[in-house]
Amino acid sequence: MSEHGAHSSKHTLIALVENKPGVLNRVASLFRRRNFNVDSLTVGRTHKPHISRMTIVVDTQRTSARIVAANLKKLINIIDVNIVSEHPHVSRDLALIKVRTDDVDSRNAVTEVCDRYPARIVDIGTKVAIVEITAQEDIVESLIEDLRPIGIVELVRTGVVAMGRGIRIMDTDYEPPVRVAAQNGLERYGV
Amino acid sequence: MMLTGAEIIIECLIREGVKVVFGYPGGAILPTYDAFYKYRNQVHHVLVRHEQGASHMADGFARATGQVGVCIATSGPGATNLVTGLATAMMDSSPIVAITGQVPRAAIGSDAFQETDVTGVTLPVTKHNYLVTDIHELAYVIKEAFYIARSGRPGPVLIDVPKDIQNEKMDFVYPEEPVRLPGYNPPAGATEQDVQDALELINNAKKPIILAGHGVMMSGAMQQLRELAERAGIPVTLTLLGKGAMPEDHPLTVGMMGMHGAAACNYAIQEADLLIALGMRFDDRVTGNLKTYSPNSKKIHVDIDPSEINKNVKVEVGIAGDLRTVLSQVLPGVKSNSHPQWVGQIRDWLEDGNERDILNNYTGTKLLGAQVINDLWRYTGGEAITVTDVGQHQMLEAQYYPHRRPSTMLTSGGLGTMGFGFPAAIGAKFGMPHEEVWAIVGDGGFQMTMCELATAVQENVNINIAVLNNAYLGMVRQWQEFFYDERYQSTPMVNPDFVKLAEAFGIPAMRVTSRDQMAESVAFARNHQGPVLIEYVIEKEEIVYPMVPAGADLHNMIRRPKPGEKEGATA
Ligand SMILES: Cc1ncc(C[n+]2csc(CCOP(=O)(O)OP(=O)(O)O)c2C)c(N)n1
Ligand SMILES: [Mg+2]
Numbered sequence: 019m020s021e022h023g024a025h026s027s028k029h030t031l032i033a034l035v036e037n038k039p040g041v042l043n044r045v046a047s048l049f050r051r052r053n054f055n056v057d058s059l060t061v062g063r064t065h066k067p068h069i070s071r072m073t074i075v076v077d078t079q080r081t082s083a084r085i086v087a088a089n090l091k092k093l094i095n096i097i098d099v100n101i102v103s104e105h106p107h108v109s110r111d112l113a114l115i116k117v118r119t120d121d122v123d124s125r126n127a128v129t130e131v132c133d134r135y136p137a138r139i140v141d142i143g144t145k146v147a148i149v150e151i152t153a154q155e156d157i158v159e160s161l162i163e164d165l166r167p168i169g170i171v172e173l174v175r176t177g178v179v180a181m182g183r184g185i186r187i188m189d190t191d192y193e194p195p196v197r198v199a200a201q202n203g204l205e206r207y208g209v
Numbered sequence: 210m211m212l213t214g215a216e217i218i219i220e221c222l223i224r225e226g227v228k229v230v231f232g233y234p235g236g237a238i239l240p241t242y243d244a245f246y247k248y249r250n251q252v253h254h255v256l257v258r259h260e261q262g263a264s265h266m267a268d269g270f271a272r273a274t275g276q277v278g279v280c281i282a283t284s285g286p287g288a289t290n291l292v293t294g295l296a297t298a299m300m301d302s303s304p305i306v307a308i309t310g311q312v313p314r315a316a317i318g319s320d321a322f323q324e325t326d327v328t329g330v331t332l333p334v335t336k337h338n339y340l341v342t343d344i345h346e347l348a349y350v351i352k353e354a355f356y357i358a359r360s361g362r363p364g365p366v367l368i369d370v371p372k373d374i375q376n377e378k379m380d381f382v383y384p385e386e387p388v389r390l391p392g393y394n395p396p397a398g399a400t401e402q403d404v405q406d407a408l409e410l411i412n413n414a415k416k417p418i419i420l421a422g423h424g425v426m427m428s429g430a431m432q433q434l435r436e437l438a439e440r441a442g443i444p445v446t447l448t449l450l451g452k453g454a455m456p457e458d459h460p461l462t463v464g465m466m467g468m469h470g471a472a473a474c475n476y477a478i479q480e481a482d483l484l485i486a487l488g489m490r491f492d493d494r495v496t497g498n499l500k501t502y503s504p505n506s507k508k509i510h511v512d513i514d515p516s517e518i519n520k521n522v523k524v525e526v527g528i529a530g531d532l533r534t535v536l537s538q539v540l541p542g543v544k545s546n547s548h549p550q551w552v553g554q555i556r557d558w559l560e561d562g563n564e565r566d567i568l569n570n571y572t573g574t575k576l577l578g579a580q581v582i583n584d585l586w587r588y589t590g591g592e593a594i595t596v597t598d599v600g601q602h603q604m605l606e607a608q609y610y611p612h613r614r615p616s617t618m619l620t621s622g623g624l625g626t627m628g629f630g631f632p633a634a635i636g637a638k639f640g641m642p643h644e645e646v647w648a649i650v651g652d653g654g655f656q657m658t659m660c661e662l663a664t665a666v667q668e669n670v671n672i673n674i675a676v677l678n679n680a681y682l683g684m685v686r687q688w689q690e691f692f693y694d695e696r697y698q699s700t701p702m703v704n705p706d707f708v709k710l711a712e713a714f715g716i717p718a719m720r721v722t723s724r725d726q727m728a729e730s731v732a733f734a735r736n737h738q739g740p741v742l743i744e745y746v747i748e749k750e751e752i753v754y755p756m757v758p759a760g761a762d763l764h765n766m767i768r769r770p771k772p773g774e775k776e777g778a779t780a
Contacts, residue, residue, distance in 0.1 A: 036392065040340075044332065051333050088516035094337045094357060097392040192391035 028057060029083035030103040030180045033072040034190050036095040037063065044093050045072065054086055055079070058111075058177030068194050069097070073109075073179045075155075097190045102180045109180035111158045114140075115149045118169030131164045146171060210382075214344045215244035215375040218308065221351040222252060224383060227279050229253045229270070229639050231263040235283025237323060238310030240375035255639070255668055258660035260287050262632040264294020265658070267305040269596060269636030271298070272619045273644075275427070277358050278305040278636060284312055285323030288369070289330060293626060295365045296334040300623025301450060302423065304363035306354050307331075313373035314342065327369045336364030344377045348384050356388040361395030362514040363427060396515060398534040406526045407509050408542040411441055414483035414507075416551045419445040420466065420495075423622075424488015424512060424532050425454035426615040433536035434487065435459070440540070442547035444555055446474040448489045449607055452618040457611035463555050467495035469604040472755045472766050473558035478503050479764045480554075486510045488532045491521040492623065497763035511535050565754070565769040568609075575748040578602055578677050580724055582609040585647065585675065588731035593645040594619065596637055598630030598654035601683040604753045606649050617644075628657030631674060635665055638672045645673075645735070652678040652704050662714040665740040673734040674742040676707050679749045687752055691767065711742035718742040 035041045042061055049056050055077035064071045076086050087099045102109075119125045119142060128147055132139055137151040151161050155178055162173070182188060212220065218241055222230065232254060234242045245254050257263040260282040267278030282288050288309040298305045312321040328340045337357050339350045347370070354366040399407070411417065425434050431454060438445050438461045445455045446466045455462045464471035466478060475497075478484065484506045489495070491510075496502045499521060508524035510517075511532055518527035528535055563569060567579055582605045585593075595610055596619040597603040603620055612618045619637055621629040634648035655676050665672065686700040711718035717737050721730045721744065734741045754769035 040328070043329070047332050082519070085516060085520060088518075091392070092514070092516055094390060094393050190391060195386075195389060 027077055027079040028103070029076055029078045029086075029101055030107070030109060030178060031074045031076065031083065031087055031090065032100045032102045032180060032188055033074065033090055034064075034097045034188065035061075035070050035072060036097060037068050037070045038095055041070070041093075041095045044095065045074075045090070048089055048093065052081070052089055054081055054089075058175075060177040060179055062179075069190060069192070073177070075178050097192055098188070100182070100188050102182050102188075105186060106183040107180050108183060109154055109178050110152055111155045111178045112152045112176040113150070113158050113162065114174050115151070115162065115165055115170055116146050116172035117149060117165050118145070118171060119143070119147045120145050124168050127168045128165070131161070131168070134164075135161045137161055210380065211378050212381040213240065213244065213375065214347055214370065214377050214379075215240040216247065217344070217347050217379075217381055218351065218370065218375070219244050219248045219252060220381070220383065221348050222279065223248070225277065225351075225355045227252060227277075229255060230279040230281055231255045231257055231266040231270075231636065232281030233257055233260050233263060233283070233287060235287045235310065235323070237284035237312055237372045238281065238287070238308075238375070240372060241281070241308070241310065241370075255664065257632070257664050259658065260290035261293050261628065262635075262658050262661045262664065264291045264305070264307065265297065265626075265629050265632035266636030266639070267307070268294060268298045268303045268629075269619055269633030270640040271303045271305050271636075272301075272633070273594060273616060273637035274640035275616065276304075276640070277355050278303075278640075279308070280305060281308045283310045283323065284327070285325045288325055288327040291367075292331060292334060293628070295331055295367065297621050297624045297626040297629055298365040299334050299336065301621065302363050302427065303365070304358040305365045306351075306358050307365060307367040309367065309369050310375070311340065311369045311371040314371045315373070317371065327367065331367050334365070335367050336362075338367040338369070340369045341371065341374055344374050344379050347374065348381070352384060353388050353390065357390070357393065361393070395513060396529040396531070398530045399511075399528045399538050403526060403528045404538050404542065407528065407539050410483055410507050410509055410526060411443075411485065411539070412542075412544045412546070415548065416481045417441070417443045417483035417485060417548070418477050418481045419443050420448070420478070420484055420486040420489050421445050421451045421454040422448040422487065422489025423450035423454075425451060428488060428513070428532040430488070430533035430536050431455070431615050433533055433540060436540055437536060437543060440543050440545055442552070443485065444477065444552055446470070446477065448492075448495055448622070449620060450622045451489060452607060453612045453615040454488075456613045458613060461552075463559065465607050468497075468757045468759075469607065469753050469755065470495070471559065471608075472562050472768060473555050475755075475757065475763045475766060476558050477555050481506045484508045486512075486524075487536075488512060490514075490517045493521075493759075494622075496521065497757045497761055497765075501762040503763075565771050567754075567769060570772050573748070574723075576722060576724055576745060578605045578679065578745075578747045578751050579609050581675070581677060581721075581727070581745045581747060582606050582649070584724070584727035585649070585731065586610040588728055589645060589647070593617070593647050594637055594641060595647050595649050596620070596630050596634035598648075598650035599625045599627045599684075600651040600654060601679070601687065601751065601753050602649055602651045602677040604684075608753075627651075627654035629654070631655055632658050632661045634672050634674070635661060635668075635670050638670050646671075648672060648674045650674065650676055651683060652676055652680065652702060652707075653682045656704075659710070662711065662716060662740070662742075666715050669739045671738055672740055674740065676742065676744045677747055678704060678707065678744050679747050679751065680704060681749055683751070684753070686750070687756075690750070690752070691756070692758070707742065707744040716740050716742050718744065720744045720746060722746045
């Protein structure tokens with residue numbers, strides 16, 4: 019089921035969090051304090067302005083994904099947590115890889131490697147090119163290994179984002195409350 | 210009604226039922242102190258002598274009453290002085306709300322005078338914290354803070370309020386609607402499957418034992434615990450913070466477990482075929498080496514905090530829920546039973562412990578810490594609220610002062626905070642003014658927060674302070690004796706004259722050097738309204754037995770030799 023393969027000790031968790039300042043700090047602090055091993059953590063907005071979504075890949079050799087999830091749930095600003103890797107899911111990592119292209123051989127090699135992957139060359143010059151790939155983490159990793167001999171000079175990855183397949187929907191019906199006592203200040207919240 | 214942020218803070222405290230707060234003023238919190246002046250007939254402010262004291266007082270108040278304790282401090286150093294108390298409350302799940310002043314919003318981030326990132330500093334030692342950035346949020350935040358502090362697994366919550374918000378005015382209406390937090394749903398009860406699984410184990414166990422912790426009292430499950438134990442004939446062992454969960458004179462209560470617990474309890478845990486862990490969290494001080502912990506037992510664990518289940522000890526049945534609710538669900542299916550052989554075995558182990566007990570063998574003339582505690586128990590009828598500090602005297606209190614009632618033994622267990630005992634006792638007395646309260650402290654820990662003697666005098670707090678003076682950081686000395694070849698580095702202390710010290714504060718004091726003064730000392734303490742200090746000059750090199758060395762197997766305790774046996778024998 020897991021896209022990480024049977025022997026992997028990695029798990030992917032999704033957290034829906036209140037879009038408030040400091041929430042990322044609370045999550046980071048939790049992981050450091052509990053000595054959980056984080057592979058990657060991404061955070062971004064959702065289709066609801068008051069909800070952000072985190073995808074967290076953890077190494078669960080020492081701590082089970084359930085313990086990690088239970089600890090995340092304890093944070094007041096975290097609305098829901100789901101171990102997405104326990105069920106069929108789609109996961110994607112995006113990488114920009116800058117490689118050397120300062121001779122014919124390297125230029126040909128880059129094009130040839132990219133043809134074997136869902137990757138694109140998004141910038142190319144006489145010295146370097148930027149390769150972009152959006153794929154499952156292991157495919158991204160494999161591309162990086164194939165480009166390495168040619169000469170990687172810079173690399174950036176977004177970290178994994180993931181979503182459960184099918185009708186398993188990770189959402190919340192939470193709406194921020196309209197606060198009676200705060201009526202005078204409502205305009206500050208855009209209400 | 211037009212109110213300032215400062216007035217709103219106090220209006221909200223009053224709505225929460227707060228009658229007393231412990232605090233210390235300073236620039237960034239001054240507007241709120243001015244509001245305390247206005248509301249002085251409704252909320253009593255206790256001026257402490259160090260903010261750490263305020264946090265421990267709020268904690269002691271909370272532990273004694275089960276209600277939220279409140280402490281307050283200014284920005285920067287005032288707030289950082291609260292940190293030890295917050296961490297102490299966090300580890301022992303004690304509900305307190307701390308309010309701190311912060312520099313004005315416009316100055317935040319500029320390294321302004323007395324600016325500290327207090328929400329950043331306290332993030333890992335609070336259940337939750339807030340930096341208020343809008344006066345319209347203030348009342349909601351305070352309401353949420355109290356709710357979070359006391360519900361679920363209780364804990365400390367801090368609210369940082371910039372000074373300009375305290376000064377700002379708004380047309381205030383108290384938010385009557387209940388708190389609704391999307392990400393906060395403390396678990397309620399057990400599923401039917403959980404109940405069946407637990408019953409299967411409980412009804413078929415041959416050598417079961419109940420491990421009762423602090424959660425029993427937090428959830429108010431004393432009656433249910435007792436019913437379970439009595440109906441199924443299961444012996445009960447207590448954690449340090451679980452003292453009071455079950456009357457210690459009950460025939461099924463077999464004593465405290467863990468590092469300095471009764472050897473019988475530790476043997477029983479190792480031998481058991483079923484552990485029923487209720488509102489406790491398998492701290493390393495009660496499990497010893499996890500690899501060899503209770504190897505032959507199935508385990509049921511009930512705790513309000515889902516992240517505690519399977520954290521340290523893997524269990525067959527883990528139930529995240531409120532203990533009283535869960536036990537009420539389980540009880541109807543519990544079969545009437547008894548385990549005479551198993552309980553008899555534990556009684557034999559207890560008898561062996563009695564034969565080793567120093568109280569039964571001592572022939573020396575010096576006053577022992579164990580004797581002091583046992584006599585305090587005797588002369589207070591075992592009915593006092595005792596608040597201990599941390600060290601040998603703490604473990605002696607746990608061993609020699611059996612408690613009958615819940616929440617009458619208050620101690621810093623999880624963090625082991627020296628300096629906790631005396632201020633926490635002041636807080637407890639404010640919460641329980643009709644109870645007899647004794648602070649039982651060591652000479653070391655007392656000196657960490659003894660500045661609160663002035664607070665006790667200013668407020669005329671009617672508490673008794675028992676200082677067990679062994680002129681050592683006794684517990685550390687014990688480790689040095691056992692594990693560092695008696696190299697007593699930095700543990701002997703040259704102490705002040707505690708009697709004169711107390712008298713300098715205007716506190717009646719007495720020095721006790723022999724056991725025949727014990728009754729008199731308790732009478733002396735009881736005869737004075739207001740704080741009283743009694744210094745018990747005790748044997749310097751007493752040892753607290755038994756002891757499970759850190760990380761050792763739970764059954765590998767260093768035992769006190771029986772009369773005639775060689776020193777240092779382990780069993
Ligand atoms: C704040 C703090 N610092 C250090 C320790 C480590 N420590 C644990 S017990 C102890 C000795 C306590 O001595 P004392 O208060 O005299 O009590 P005794 O053990 O002699 O009864 C020390 C230093 C601690 N628990 N807390
Ligand atoms: Mg001492």
